[in-house]
Amino acid sequence: MRILIVSLLATALTAIVAVGFTYRDEPSTEGMTVPQYDEDGALLRPKDFHTWVFVGASIGLSYSEESKRSGPGLFHNVYMQPQAYQYYVKTGKFPKKTMFAMAVYKPTQKASINRQGFFEDEFVSLEVALKDHEHFDEGWAYFDFGKSRDRATAFPKERCHSCHSAHGAEDNVFVQFYPVLQEVKKAEKAHDEQ
Numbered sequence: 001m002r003i004l005i006v007s008l009l010a011t012a013l014t015a016i017v018a019v020g021f022t023y024r025d026e027p028s029t030e031g032m033t034v035p036q037y038d039e040d041g042a043l044l045r046p047k048d049f050h051t052w053v054f055v056g057a058s059i060g061l062s063y064s065e066e067s068k069r070s071g072p073g074l075f076h077n078v079y080m081q082p083q084a085y086q087y088y089v090k091t092g093k094f095p096k097k098t099m100f101a102m103a104v105y106k107p108t109q110k111a112s113i114n115r116q117g118f119f120e121d122e123f124v125s126l127e128v129a130l131k132d133h134e135h136f137d138e139g140w141a142y143f144d145f146g147k148s149r150d151r152a153t154a155f156p157k158e159r160c161h162s163c164h165s166a167h168g169a170e171d172n173v174f175v176q177f178y179p180v181l182q183e184v185k186k187a188e189k190a191h192d193e194q
């Protein structure tokens with residue numbers, strides 16, 4: 001009898017732990033904008049990214065040592081789907097079909113009451129990073145939709161993926177430049193240390 005109770009308890013415990021893990025590993029991403037492809041496999045321009053979570057901005061980031069630039073360079077505003085962000089908060093991972101949209105703007109200055117500093121002017125392009133192992137061998141693929149193109153094909157690996165996988169802090173993503181995602185990491189660390 002005692003053995004039976006112990007084994008029942010053990011089974012119940014395993015079930016609870018399993019459910020717990022499943023829940024922890026796989027929070028729902030229901031309602032998330034997922035990538036849409038046309039018949040040739042090109043990605044369609046995500047239309048609603050302005051409503052996504054804004055994870056960070058940069059201006060004039062450059063990867064070369066020499067600078068020929070006179071102004072501050074281009075603004076980059078980076079967004080991710082809200083459901084992908086929630087998943088990241090819960091698991092510290094980016095779910096399948098995560099998309100980062102990077103809106104690029106030219107800088108301008110001295111308009112209206114502005115006398116110092118720069119603000120965003122003309123929209124230049126929308127670049128997208130997409131995690132989709134079903135479509136791309138490398139997992140992540142990279143696209144440039146320019147100002148208004150409806151569709152874009154993935155760049156070859158050497159153009160974008162190589163730098164992202166070598167230097168992006170986490171899973172190809174430049175988390176080191178996104179304060180909103182770093183906050184998540186810090187909170188996670190503090191939680192683990194408790």
Ligand code: HEC
Nearest residue numbers: 058063076100102127128129142143159160163173174177
């Ligand atoms: C030499 C390194 C390098 C190369 C090559 C590169 N990127 Fe990036 N990328 C970066 C850095 C650094 C950031 C961080 C944020 C920023 O630029 O504002 C970034 C951020 C991004 C983001 C935002 C999401 C993320 O992954 O952090 C997108 C989208 C993006 N790049 C698209 C592209 C595309 C498209 C190409 C190829 C045409 C490309 N990148 C090539 C360095 C690179």
